[in-house]
Every structure is written in C-alpha cells, then in structure tokens.
Amino acid sequence: MQRLPEPLKALVEQLSRLPGLGPKSALRLAMTLLKWPASETRRLGRAVHDLRDNLHLCGRCGALTDVDPCGICTDPARSGETLCLVSEWDSMLTLEEGGFYKGHYLILGGLLAPLDNLHADSLDLDRLTRRMAEGTVREVVMALGTTVEAENTATYIRNMIARQYPQVRVTRLAQGIPLGSEVKFMDRETLRQSMQYRQDL
Ligand SMILES: [Zn+2]
Numbered sequence: 001m002q003r004l005p006e007p008l009k010a011l012v013e014q015l016s017r018l019p020g021l022g023p024k025s026a027l028r029l030a031m032t033l034l035k036w037p038a039s040e041t042r043r044l045g046r047a048v049h050d051l052r053d054n055l056h057l058c059g060r061c062g063a064l065t066d067v068d069p070c071g072i073c074t075d076p077a078r079s080g081e082t083l084c085l086v087s088e089w090d091s092m093l094t095l096e097e098g099g100f101y102k103g104h105y106l107i108l109g110g111l112l113a114p115l116d117n118l119h120a121d122s123l124d125l126d127r128l129t130r131r132m133a134e135g136t137v138r139e140v141v142m143a144l145g146t147t148v149e150a151e152n153t154a155t156y157i158r159n160m161i162a163r164q165y166p167q168v169r170v171t172r173l174a175q176g177i178p179l180g181s182e183v184k185f186m187d188r189e190t191l192r193q194s195m196q197y198r199q200d201l
Helices: 006-015 023-035 038-053 089-098 126-133 148-164 188-196
Strands: 079-086 103-107 139-142 169-172
Touching: 006 023, 023 038, 079 089, 089 103, 103 126, 126 148, 139 148, 148 169
Parallel strands: 079 103, 079 139, 139 169
Antiparallel strands: none
C-alpha cells in the first residue's frame, strides 16, 4: 500500500474504514472508481460531501433531513396530536414505508440501558419535553421494540408523561403473533404478550 500514488493511497485509506472493507477490497473499489468517467466520480464525491454539509437533524423530530423542520413535521395532512416515539431514524423509515401512520414522530436517538434508569442522562429528552410543553400532543405511541432497554425506556417515559401530563394517552405497539404464523411455533414470551394484550373478537 506504501507504493501507491498519494491520491490513490488517500482514497484507499478512507474507503478501508468502511465496515466490511479491508485494504484489498478498498483498493479494488478505488480502481473501479478510476475507470469511471470523471463526471461520475465527481458526482459521487459531491454526494459524499453533501451528506455532511446539507443534511441536518430536524429540530422538531430529530429525523435526518435537508430542510428543517422536515417534510413530515410540516405536512398539513398529518396530525400533531399523535406522537410516535422511535429509538432510531431507520425505525421511522420502516413505519413510513407502511404508509398507515398519519401522526408525527420523535426520534429519541437511543434507549436507556437498565442501569441508567435512575438518571436518564444518556438519553436526550429535551426534544420530547419541549414537544409535550406545546400542549398539542394527546397520544404518545411507543414504538421502541421489545428489548429490555426498550421496555425500560418506555416505562421511564410513560411515568414522566403520566406525572406531568396525566391527560395524555400513552400507548405502545401491540405485541403478539406475527401474521401468517401458527401458535405452535411461537416462543413463550411472544405468546405471553399475545395473551396479555388479547383483543375482543
Ligand atoms: Zn421533523
């Protein structure tokens, strides 16, 4: 790698920092880029550059966006009365792909580890506190998952909201048997939750 011309060496060094890429595969990628027309490589370079310069966190929901506030927060067809909490941005993307949710989001940017329970400094809750203080949210939907950290975070936030805004409804995504599955193939915890959150028929 030492003998590579400086511009190539610099690119290989940067590429090999990407997950799954060692120096050899980084060099192979760099050689592919060299075969591209100059306009194409410039376009790629610009896209990487713009990623940092033109992408921000939405001040209201914390989503990655090129306009602040983001398109979801400013969409007049969506209701700000329902606020869906997700831990990371990609969970929001998955929910959005479904196209069935028409409320707002708030991205927590992480979850509370069990030992953080007493002091939630590891989680930035300022955005949530500010949003709740606006007084428009009537329901908070927890879409945080079912890990110990998710349960812990959901409980912490539910208590926080119940203390300050007892009139706000706090819900969570239903948990249970996935569509198309059979009871005999379910694990015990999924079945327990399905029984606990059973619905009227
Ligand atoms: Zn937003």
